[in-house]
Amino acid sequence: MSKTYQVAKFLNWVLLLLLVLSVAGFLSFKNIYGLFLASVTALIAFGVYKNNALGYFSAAAWGLAAYQLAKQGYEFQDIKRYVMMAGFIVIPVALFLHEILAKKKDKNAQKSVKNETDSRNMPQ
Secondary structure (H helix, E strand, C coil): CCHHHHHHHHHHHHHHHHHHHHHHHHHCCCCHHHHHHHHHHHHHHHHHHCCCHHHHHHHHHHHHHHHHHHHCCCCCCCCHHHHHHHHHHHHHHHHHHHHHHCCCCCCCCCCCHHHHHHHHHCCC
16 A cells, blocks of 8 residues: 555545534534534535545535635634634645545546457458
């Protein structure tokens, strides 16, 4: 296992921990807005857990949204500094994990040798 992969696996668990803590924080709002934010964050955490490329991209976008909301003073007034620091860190980490761990669909531009030989023998 390469060192980059080991670092990526560690960062993946850190990102998951941060997302789970965010779900708990949003649920502490005890209103429908907090429930909505918690459900979206839980969905993103599930995508990150499954190493889904869209999950990592969503985590980066969610981090950017949290950063902007805290910076402009619309949300997270009590923990503004911590949310901004977390958002600032989550964005590059999620994009790094997207490149290293995301399961990519196996799209090969070349045909296999077996398919090429079979197609040569077929009448046209």
